[in-house]
Amino acid sequence: MDDTLRALADPHRRRILALVRHEEMPAGAIAAWFMLSRPAISQHLKVLAGAGLVSMRRDGTRRLYRAEPDRLDEVRAYLDRLWDDGLVRLKAAAEAEQTSKTDGGT
Amino acid sequence: MDDTLRALADPHRRRILALVRHEEMPAGAIAAWFMLSRPAISQHLKVLAGAGLVSMRRDGTRRLYRAEPDRLDEVRAYLDRLWDDGLVRLKAAAEAEQTSKTDGGT
DNA sequence: TATTTACGTAAGTGTCAACTTACATTTAGA
DNA sequence: TCTAAATGTAAGTTGACACTTACGTAAATA
Numbered sequence: 001m002d003d004t005l006r007a008l009a010d011p012h013r014r015r016i017l018a019l020v021r022h023e024e025m026p027a028g029a030i031a032a033w034f035m036l037s038r039p040a041i042s043q044h045l046k047v048l049a050g051a052g053l054v055s056m057r058r059d060g061t062r063r064l065y066r067a068e069p070d071r072l073d074e075v076r077a078y079l080d081r082l083w084d085d086g087l088v089r090l091k092a093a094a095e096a097e098q099t100s101k102t103d104g105g106t
Numbered sequence: 107m108d109d110t111l112r113a114l115a116d117p118h119r120r121r122i123l124a125l126v127r128h129e130e131m132p133a134g135a136i137a138a139w140f141m142l143s144r145p146a147i148s149q150h151l152k153v154l155a156g157a158g159l160v161s162m163r164r165d166g167t168r169r170l171y172r173a174e175p176d177r178l179d180e181v182r183a184y185l186d187r188l189w190d191d192g193l194v195r196l197k198a199a200a201e202a203e204q205t206s207k208t209d210g211g212t
Numbered sequence: 213t214a215t216t217t218a219c220g221t222a223a224g225t226g227t228c229a230a231c232t233t234a235c236a237t238t239t240a241g242a
Numbered sequence: 243t244c245t246a247a248a249t250g251t252a253a254g255t256t257g258a259c260a261c262t263t264a265c266g267t268a269a270a271t272a
Contacts, residue, residue, distance in 0.1 A: 002117055009115040010260085011108060014188060021189055027219060040261055042220055061218040061269050072189050076182055082120060083127060083178050116230085133249060146231055148250055153229095167239045167248040 001078055004071060007051035012036070013044050017067055020054060024066035107184055110177060113157035118142070119150050123173055126160060130172035 007013055012034065019030055031041040045065055048054040052071040056063050113119055118140065125136055137147040151171055154160040158177040163170050 002115075005111070006115045008185075009108075009112045012260090018188060028217095036260095037262065038219075039221080039263085043260080046220085058269090061216095063219065067189070069189060072185060076185055079114075079178060079182055079185075082124060083173075083175060112229095118230090134247095137249095142230095143232065144249075145233085145251080149230075152250085164239090167246095169249065 001074070003047075004051040004053060004075055007047050007053055008075070010044070010047075012040075013048055016041070016044055016048060016065075017053060020065050021067040021069075024057070024064040026059070026062040026064055028062070030065065107180070110157040110159060110181055113153050113159055114181070116150070116153075118146075119154055119159075122147070122150055122154060122171075123159060126171050127173045130163070130170040132165070132168040132170055134168070136171065 008017075015033070016030055019025060019033060027042060027045060028038065030045070031038045034041060045054065045056075049056060049065075053068055054065050055068050056065050058064075114123075121139070122136055125131060125139060133148060133151060134144065136151070137144045140147060151160065151162075155162060155171075159174055160171050161174050162172075
């Protein structure tokens, strides 16, 4: 979830998500919409894929990306719980331990 | 919206939000839950306040913080639009949520 | 096999964000 | 007014991140 929210925190990545939300699109076509280098887009796509927000399939030399709605639904569910649920306190404590483990040195 | 999503991208700030989601809490009490310096928490609170996710009121020397649910509702609405340009999925979510409480939405 | 096309990866750089300690500010009370 | 308590602000350091250019890789084609 942490990866997902960090991925969503970037405006360029949100634009990419909007582009591929309903139809798959090759990386080059995505990059064409931005005034960034293609490698930059490639790196953004990698972040989005790592967060589970997009999926990829090969088509010859091209790579077609498509949004993954399930992941965003999970974000929505998480935000709902963050607000309404009492369980979040426990989860927050759990994340605290996980933070100190994986995120040992910032 | 950009400020809000960046604010939510930090695990410490999400923990703070969970702590003050339903009752106001002084800054010191919030900081007591973390293994961070109080200035660090103070800065996080500033970010959250700047994003409109928490509000503050003075009580003597203390400052009581409280979550602002409206802002998170806006985040959810934004994510809905990001996916479907709103409409279908938002309507379904609204109807699903209508059972628990009445929510006007935007 | 050599070349072209489409794309990812590596390496390097500048900027920003999340901490720290030290100090300033505001309010309560003796 | 002086002190103590609660908190915010300033200044500085470190690490992460979003870029860039240069290079590597996989698939189609001649």
